[in-house]
Amino acid sequence: MSFFKRLRDSVAQKTEAVTQKFMTGLSKTSNNLVGAINELFTGRSKIDEELYEELEEILITADVGVETTMELVERLRTEVKQQKIKEPQHLQPILSEIIAEMMDGAGEEGLRLKENELTVILFVGVNGVGKTTTIGKLAHRFKNEGKKVVLAAGDTFRAGAIDQLETWGQRVGVDVIKHQAGADPAAVIYDGIQAAKSRSADILLCDTAGRLQNKVNLMEELKKVFRVIRREVPDGPHEVLLVLDATTGQNALLQAKQFGEAVDVSGIVLTKLDGTAKGGIVIAISNELKIPVKLVGLGEKADDLQDFDKEQFLHALFKEMIDKNETD
Structure with a gap:
């Protein structure tokens, strides 16, 4: 069974609403990254050094990152030699599968x-x-799941941050x-723990605070803050989520x-993924940092x-290729 068919069959068993969110949220990245790759592979008659160089440029432009791009292209070269591939259009599923392997661990471990x-x-x-x-947004989700949630406004450097969190709480x-x-952020977190208990x-x-x-x-x-949490909740914090803006x-x-x-850091939250054509950063984060991406903002x-x-990420990214593969 081909990589694209396995991916399509797997996603078909998942919630349609979630699939649609990923499809819509990643449309800019898919058009930018996969559209350019597809054009490169179908517009060439042979696999040569110029093709590899153009592929590198496409990947780097989509923020896949220099280190990850070099590794990806090198692995593709190896597969081309081992499988004796001659036609550029046959590179699409191989490249996609390499990207999938480089993302091992991303999204497999929930909160x-x-x-x-x-x-x-x-x-x-x-x-x-x-x-x-x-x-x-996470408080909203947990509340809807029937959990009792408390928020601690530990960003005391900006009065606006406290007001913003209070607005969300209301x-x-x-x-x-x-x-x-x-005020002392650690004191706020301490009071938050006591209130939650x-x-x-x-x-x-x-x-x-938005620490530089x-x-x-x-x-x-x-x-x-860490020391205070661990003193009051010995096995805490249970998650340390680093929030990153995908558009950067x-x-x-x-x-x-x-x-x-x-x-x-135990996990990454990638916000504004729907607002960028450079969602390739997810691949770079997964491959280079080995920190699981746990949450993404898709709207x-x-x-x-x-x-x-x-x-879902790969399916949304390679939808055009999956559809083409299905009709071939």
Whole structure:
């Protein structure tokens, strides 16, 4: 069974509404990346060095990243030699399968939630990537699942961040624990934990300031928050989610590497994936960082924050090729 047929059959067993969200959210990336690859492979009569160079350019332009692109093209060269492939159009399924292998682990591990005890999830990332909105959307999801949720406004450096989280709390109908702007973030998180325990909450979602990677004092502040959580909830935080803006491309990859050096990141949330034609960054993150992508933002609505599903991602990305393969 071909790679494309396996992918199509697998996605056919999944929720149609989710499939449609991935299809719509990744349409720009699919048109940009896969459209260009398809044009390259079908427009050439032979596999030569010029084809490989153009492929590299397409992948890098789509923010697949230099390191991942070089590895991908090298593996493609190897397959071409081993399988003695002569026709460029036969490269499509092979390239797609290599990309799938490079994304092993992405989306296969969902959020780690505790049963019958408090789950603490800490959100980190720079300003403007959508941390607070992600927290609000996740609170909305958990509330709809019947869980009791508390939010902790640990971003005390911006009064606007506290107000924004409070607005989300009111909209979703969950408690928000806050201090005044300028307060000690660790103290807010401490109060959040105590409030969550006293109210028998299932989940505590903790916001943090948009820490710039080069600000040592802010990273130290984050480590203090960690210590407070671990003192009050010994096996917490159960998730440390790094929120990245997909539209920033390679800058998101750089942020992920730098945050990964400072804190123990357990998963990636990639926001605004629907707003970019450079969703190839998902491939680079999966391959180079080995940190699972756990959630993706595929739109503005509260339910557009979706669990990342590698097969849905690949299906949406290669839809044109899958449809062509089906009619061939």
